[in-house]
Amino acid sequence: MHIFGAFELDSQLGTPDNPAGVRIAFLRYTRGEDGRLFLTSGCTSFEGIEGQINSLQDELDELRERARRAFQVP
Structure with a gap:
């Protein structure tokens, strides 16, 4: 899952x-069931979880840029 x-x-x-x-x-x-929030689907390999982490990081990097613009930080 991407x-x-x-x-x-x-x-x-x-x-x-x-x-x-x-x-x-x-x-x-x-x-x-225990109330925890999961941001990814279950992964059965390192490559799978690494892809999930990379996707999350890419999205967070984009949000950082948007926040930088919102605060007008050079």
Whole structure:
């Protein structure tokens, strides 16, 4: 399973009284019987979990860039 859209950047514009803010929300997850949230499907090989981790990292890197623009950090 290739993860697409596991996260969302929730941005709040700043005002003179309140600074801008961002936070990351989960869009896709599975809840286990014990209440834990799983962001990936079950993987049966290292290559499978490595692919999942790489996909999550790529998406988080994109969110970092969006957050940088929201805060206008060079």
